[in-house]
Every structure is written in structure tokens, then in C-alpha cells.
Amino acid sequence: MGKSNELNYTTLFDAQGECFGVLVSPALWEHLKGDAEAHIGHGCEPEQPPEPLAEWENLKSSWDFKYPIDTDVQCGVCGASTEDWEKDDPRKFRLKTANFTGIVSFQCLQCKARILKRHFTDKITVETQPYQETKTYKFDAYKGR
Numbered sequence: 001m002g003k004s005n006e007l008n009y010t011t012l013f014d015a016q017g018e019c020f021g022v023l024v025s026p027a028l029w030e031h032l033k034g035d036a037e038a039h040i041g042h043g044c045e046p047e048q049p050p051e052p053l054a055e056w057e058n059l060k061s062s063w064d065f066k067y068p069i070d071t072d073v074q075c076g077v078c079g080a081s082t083e084d085w086e087k088d089d090p091r092k093f094r095l096k097t098a099n100f101t102g103i104v105s106f107q108c109l110q111c112k113a114r115i116l117k118r119h120f121t122d123k124i125t126v127e128t129q130p131y132q133e134t135k136t137y138k139f140d141a142y143k144g145r
């Protein structure tokens, strides 16, 4: 049979009978390649540190701002937005930092921009910083206060 032109695959098993891979025919690979590369692109991103959820919980439990806990996030770059970032499935934003002084930052999972929310006593300021390959974050702190 002319195998390379057929859409087929072979599941590979080790001696213990555990599946350790799948061999796809070149013809099938042509169909899958785009998807596979998209997945690999996500999977191969630098190891992300875990979300600092404990710090977020700390901030919430010591909340002494004059407004309710805010859970909404908007990306000023690509326009992604959520009412409650923790409840999204799949998540649109990833918590990057949560600081008891009221600075909470997120990464937009769509365009990688960094969204920085600063909680002041009576207001919140939000700043979106477009993703930069160089990882030089600039914090022009308290601009416009």
C-alpha cells in the first residue's frame, strides 16, 4: 500500500503496553501540522511561575479600599475583557502579581500584554503595557496622580 499518501497513523506502545507516541503518515501530518505547531507554540513558552493566588487571597482578606473587590480585567491592547478573571474557563488573563499594597497585575493570554491595576484608597488605575520581547518592564509609577 502506498502508505505515505494515506491519512493514517500508528499508535506506538512500549514493552509495558504504555502508549508513548503516535506516528502519523506524511499525508495526515500535512493536515495536522498547523494545529500541532499552534499547540507546540503554546506549550513551549518559557516556564511560567505559578500564579500568586495566595497573595491575591491575602489582599482580598485585608481589603480596606473604599470599594468592593474588583475582579474585572480589560486588556488595553487587544480588547480582551472579563468580568471575573478567576472564573473564566479557559482563562483570558493570568495573575502575575498581587501585592498587599494594592498592585495587581495580569498577563493577557491573547496578546501577552501586562495589565497593571493599582488600587488606591478611593480609586483604581489601570495601565496596559504591550508585550515586549525584551522583558524590560517600565513602571512609570503614579503618573497622573
Ligand SMILES: [Zn+2]
Pocket (backbone or CB within 6 Å): 075, 076, 077, 078, 079, 080, 108, 109, 110, 111, 112, 113
Ligand atoms: Zn490583550
